[in-house]
Amino acid sequence: MSPTAARLLNGGCLHCVAVPKSPYRPGIHKFVGVLHGRRARKRIFVTISPFTGEDVDYADQIGTKIVLVDGCTLARLMIIHDVGCAPAQTFVVKTLDSDYFIEE
Secondary structure, three states: OOHHHHHHHOOEEEEEEOOOOOOOHHHHHHHHHHHHHOOOOEEEEEEOOOOOHHHHHHHHHOOOOOEEEOHHHHHHHHHHOOOOOOOOOOOOOOOOOHHHHOOO
C-alpha cells in the first residue's frame, strides 16, 4: 500500500475484489469479522461489479462503518481525482463581453 493510501485510511483497512462475483455478503461478513479483531475504524470494500440490495442492507445493519465501492463508483472517483485517465477533449466556455454592446 502506498504511503498516501495508508495516511488516508489511518486506522482502517481496504479490501479489493476483482472477481465479478455477486452477492458479496459472505465476503463482507468475513472482511468485517477479521478487521474487528484489528480494531479498524474504517473499512472500504471495493469490487468491480455492482452490489446487491442484500449486500447494501447488510453493510447498513452491521453497526460498523463500512464503505461499499462498486465498479461505477470506482470509475467515477478515478475520473474525479485524475487516476488512470487522461483528458480526451477540452471545451472552451465563453461569456459575453458586455463592453462590446456599449455605444460610444
